[in-house]
Amino acid sequence: MMRRAIPETLLGSLPVVLVLALWQGLTSAGMAPPSLLPPPAAVFSRLAQQLTDPVFLGHAATTLFRLFAGFTIAVAIGVALGVLATGSRTVGALVGPVVRVLAPVPKIALYPAFILILGFEHASKIALVAADAVFPILLATYQGTSAVEPKLVWSALATGTSRRKALFTIVLPAALPSVLTGCRIGLVISCIVVFLAEMISSTNGLGHLLVYASRSFRTVDMFVPLITISILGLALNAGFNALRARLLAGFPEES
Amino acid sequence: MTPRLTSTAGLPPLLACLGLLALWELAARVFQISGLPPAHEALRQLPALLADREALFNIADSVRRMAIGFGLALLLAVPVGLLMGRSRLIAAFFNPLLMIIYPVPKAALMPIIMLWLGVGDASKTLVIFLGVSLPVIYHSYQGARAVEEKMLWSAAAMGMRPLQRLVRIVLPAALPEVFVGIRTGLVLALITMVTSEMIARQAGVGNILFNSLDMALYDTVYAMIVIIGGLGFILDLLFERLRAWLVAWAEPVHQIAVGTS
Numbered sequence: 400m401m402r403r404a405i406p407e408t409l410l411g412s413l414p415v416v417l418v419l420a421l422w423q424g425l426t427s428a429g430m431a432p433p434s435l436l437p438p439p440a441a442v443f444s445r446l447a448q449q450l451t452d453p454v455f456l457g458h459a460a461t462t463l464f465r466l467f468a469g470f471t472i473a474v475a476i477g478v479a480l481g482v483l484a485t486g487s488r489t490v491g492a493l494v495g496p497v498v499r500v501l502a503p504v505p506k507i508a509l510y511p512a513f514i515l516i517l518g519f520e521h522a523s524k525i526a527l528v529a530a531d532a533v534f535p536i537l538l539a540t541y542q543g544t545s546a547v548e549p550k551l552v553w554s555a556l557a558t559g560t561s562r563r564k565a566l567f568t569i570v571l572p573a574a575l576p577s578v579l580t581g582c583r584i585g586l587v588i589s590c591i592v593v594f595l596a597e598m599i600s601s602t603n604g605l606g607h608l609l610v611y612a613s614r615s616f617r618t619v620d621m622f623v624p625l626i627t628i629s630i631l632g633l634a635l636n637a638g639f640n641a642l643r644a645r646l647l648a649g650f651p652e653e654s
Numbered sequence: 655m656t657p658r659l660t661s662t663a664g665l666p667p668l669l670a671c672l673g674l675l676a677l678w679e680l681a682a683r684v685f686q687i688s689g690l691p692p693a694h695e696a697l698r699q700l701p702a703l704l705a706d707r708e709a710l711f712n713i714a715d716s717v718r719r720m721a722i723g724f725g726l727a728l729l730l731a732v733p734v735g736l737l738m739g740r741s742r743l744i745a746a747f748f749n750p751l752l753m754i755i756y757p758v759p760k761a762a763l764m765p766i767i768m769l770w771l772g773v774g775d776a777s778k779t780l781v782i783f784l785g786v787s788l789p790v791i792y793h794s795y796q797g798a799r800a801v802e803e804k805m806l807w808s809a810a811a812m813g814m815r816p817l818q819r820l821v822r823i824v825l826p827a828a829l830p831e832v833f834v835g836i837r838t839g840l841v842l843a844l845i846t847m848v849t850s851e852m853i854a855r856q857a858g859v860g861n862i863l864f865n866s867l868d869m870a871l872y873d874t875v876y877a878m879i880v881i882i883g884g885l886g887f888i889l890d891l892l893f894e895r896l897r898a899w900l901v902a903w904a905e906p907v908h909q910i911a912v913g914t915s
Contacts, residue, residue: 407743408746411751414747414748414751415751415754495666496667496669496670497670497674499667500667501674503889505845505848505849505883506845507848507852508879508882509879511863512689512875514689515867515872516689516690587756590757594762595759598761598853599852599853610765622766625759625766628757629759632757632758633753633754636756
């Protein structure tokens with residue numbers, strides 16, 4: 400196994416190296432003027448410099464705040480509605496068709512409405528993040544909770560456990576793998592959406608930095624926020640996976 | 655079989671639409687803010703908007719770009735995904751690159767791509783292409799990976815060549831899963847289209863939306879949102895019909911498409 404693993408990692412790093420080499424090659428051969436495609440070294444040294452700049456970090460913090468505020472709301476609503484839709488026929492009958500209609504709607508189209516109702520500040524962006532992240536979480540929760548073995552719940556109820564206790568000690572733990580998968584997808588979506596919302600209309604945040612740089616044709620500064628948000632997305636994804644593995648220690652792993 | 659949240663069809667979604675509209679109308683009457691016109695006023699703008707030659711032309715233009723980007727993405731992503739599913743080496747080659755691209759906001763590439771390709775169709779189509787490719791590759795990969803090995807062995811024993819096996823066995827066997835990816839891709843194509851137009855602010859649906867917002871034509875803003883929402887719902891519904899017809903033999907996958915650029 401080990402012998403095989405190393406060449407595969409090598410093979411996998413090949414396209415990444417090729418892309419970087421092509422980027423470097425294009426710029427050093429003078430085929431792409433730096434105003435259109437700055438050399439990778441310039442971009443990454445600018446990134447390193449920005450990461451110690453308090454102004455840049457302030458924008459990043461604004462983005463992170465909106466991201467997590469929206470994500471938290473999405474988790475609260477998504478998990479609650481998902482559990483209720485499984486637990487109660489009435490809620491299920493109400494939530495089902497509404498989700499069926501709203502899920503394929505591009506939530507970004509609601510952004511102007513959020514701006515009109517909630518203003519240009521944090522609230523409209525947080526609302527958009529929550530609207531986009533809530534659906535994968537809701538659906539995953541619903542799928543997880545409706546796959547819980549009913550006999551487990553019945554026997555708990557038969558021995559006198561209250562419904563509320565059965566929910567927290569049986570249904571939610573049993574549905575946890577699915578719920579966490581939904582949350583991980585929702586988290587990456589939040590990361591992307593918050594950036595796009597800031598690009599479309601904002602006066603701060605990482606997305607605003609990209610648009611601001613593009614207005615004055617500072618190409619290097621356009622790459623830096625984009626790379627930052629992508630690294631942030633990768634890091635959040637990896638961090639959440641680690642958290643998930645820790646929480647699910649002992650669960651039989653689903654593929 | 656567990657009950658599915660999405661198994662309801664026909665009337666209930668229509669009822670849900672009416673319920674949402676009623677809720678909107680009620681909210682507008684209760685809160686009385688200029689930013690939230692009542693539903694009936696926005697809906698009254700719909701015929702005018704749909705009869706307006708320029709608006710219609712913009713919408714058609716957007717949909718055309720979307721279709722081209724979507725089609726090109728399918729042509730590339732399905733074969734790549736299937737090959738990844740059947741060859742460990744190809745999967746190992748592409749996986750890390752795809753993992754790095756996954757959290758990049760595709761529509762955010764718009765300003766950079768516009769520097770290279772200009773403000774025209776090419777950049778918008780490319781962004782849609784990028785947005786659609788990833789989920790389609792992923793699901794084709796998962797589908798091809800789950801193909802029963804024995805079928806491939808028998809095919810090989812009967813003398814089918816690798817390419818023949820890919821087209822005649824792997825593709826049909828993976829089709830239900832491929833369709834899940836295509837469905838996600840379709841929703842993503844629409845999302846990426848609207849988002850990239852909102853960012854580029856040149857033409858198209860997203861541009862009408864923000865132009866009306868700037869001109870304080872709030873009814874038009876909401877009517878446009880209804881049009882885009884309807885477009886998403888109808889495209890998804892049509893695709894679901896097509897899927898059900900093409901892979902009627904497979905277990906129904908009642909997965910609601912969700913995703914974002």
